[in-house]
Amino acid sequence: MLKLMKNNEPCLKQESFPVVYGEDVRELSGEMFRVMYENKGIGLSANQLGVMKRIIVVAVPGTKPVTIINPKVTPRNGGTFKSKEGCLSYPGKIAFIKRHKRVLIEGFDLDWKPIKMKLVGLQSVCAQHEYDHLSGKAII
Numbered sequence: 053m054l055k056l057m058k059n060n061e062p063c064l065k066q067e068s069f070p071v072v073y074g075e076d077v078r079e080l081s082g083e084m085f086r087v088m089y090e091n092k093g094i095g096l097s098a099n100q101l102g103v104m105k106r107i108i109v110v111a112v113p114g115t116k117p118v119t120i121i122n123p124k125v126t127p128r129n130g131g132t133f134k135s136k137e138g139c140l141s142y143p144g145k146i147a148f149i150k151r152h153k154r155v156l157i158e159g160f161d162l163d164w165k166p167i168k169m170k171l172v173g174l175q176s177v178c179a180q181h182e183y184d185h186l187s188g189k190a191i192i
Contacts, residue, residue, distance in 0.1 A: 056091060058141050068185075070122050077119075080105070084119070088140070096182065107120070107121050108182035108185075110179055112174050115175055120160070121164070126157075133151060141190065142190065149191060154170065155170075156170055
């Protein structure tokens, strides 16, 4: 069982590697959702569990939970704002981060079918936050 990495763990400050096309990451995705839900989160990146693969899970209330492999986030028209954010890996810390109001996220699902989603609101913020983790960026 994987555990949540916290505070100054090196994996939180390192860039993750692309998942090899076709690799089965269902078990990892399940672990990511388990840890995320246990910690009352709405998103998680694989490196938050010490796994340096470009995978995120997003489960914003009112939306369908999704696993995105090798995500790419592109800003869309709509401007930016300061988002007040916390992070499961930095308990008790809050930061105000400049985020795009609307993004397009592309990647693959667990069956390696292409995903293309237009996100707004909290789902957009969550995807950007998790995408930042994959690049070694954190809220602190």
